[in-house]
Amino acid sequence: MIVPPPDAAVARFRGDMARLLARAFDGATSVDEARVALAVSGGADSMAMLALAAAAFPGRVTAATFDHHLRQGSAAEAAMVARACAEMGVPHATLSPDTPITGSSIQMRARAARYTALTAWAADAGTLLTAHHADDQAETMLMRLNRASGLAGLAGVRAWRREGGVAILRPLLTWRRADLRALATAAMVPFVDDPSNDDPRHDRTRIRGVLAATPALDAARIATSAAWLADAEEVIAVQVERLWRQHWHGPGRPFAIGDEPRELQRRLVRRAIADIRATLTIARPPFADSANVEPLLDRLAAGQAAVQGGVKVSPGPNGWSFGAAPPRRSL
Structure with a gap:
């Protein structure tokens, strides 16, 4: 039986959402009236987000799982999410690609298909929440640092961005992976571990190993640095737009x-x-x-x-x- 997360965690989530909504909608959308659409993969991070959102915004949450059809078990995972949503009273949809995802750069193609489907599904809500967290942010920043990325790349995963008419929000960027996993476990929310997360062929998996083996590298502090860089990137982008219109x-x-x-x-x-x-x-x-x-x-x-x-x-x-x-x- 799924139990609600602690009140302190729910209040923290609502506060994070309030700040994101204020930035994404220039104060025009209140945390007390927003409709919340979630991208839920079935992993511990997104299932924790589902539990937090269901408790923070009762009656205003919907969820969707995108089944890429790329590995065995994906349909069962989507069904697991659907059952958890039903127990929490959250409407759920399972989405699939229009055509099979094949060819080179399959991860990039899968991501494109996923966001295309999810943003179309979330159009009525106007928001789409993903469960990127501080550890994801730190891994992204270190990968891009290793690729000699510029400021835009080092700013990492943005706290929010627009895709079409949908605001994609990342309210968990200050939350740690271990804390979200503990929250999901305590709430008795089911979750699965994606085996690709342990595949050493992926850059992210190798960087994750470096972080785990180097206690001096603090993922939360790295993620905070990425947030400061994102603020600087926003200032430069505004200046670029001004010069473009002017010249x-x-x-x-x-x-x-x-x-x-x-x-x-x-x-x-x-x-x-x-x-x-x-x-x-x-x-x-x-x-x-x-x-x-x-x-x-x-x-x-x-x-x-x-x-x-x-x-x-x-x-x-x-x-x-x-x-x-x-x-x-x-x-």
């Missing part, structure tokens, strides 16, 4: 950002290249939002033109101009 005028027009700090130049140049490619329907060569533009910026700083992603960028007296790169000469 960007399209193909062939000067983009006066040569005196801005390098980090702002990086972001604005990537955005300008992407805008030119979309405007002029340039498809080749490929270009990504995370592309390395350092050589291009070095050439512009030296007063030289450069080409990247099929776009030629030329320095001028009033700024940098962007246009289609001339076709390459055949030998």
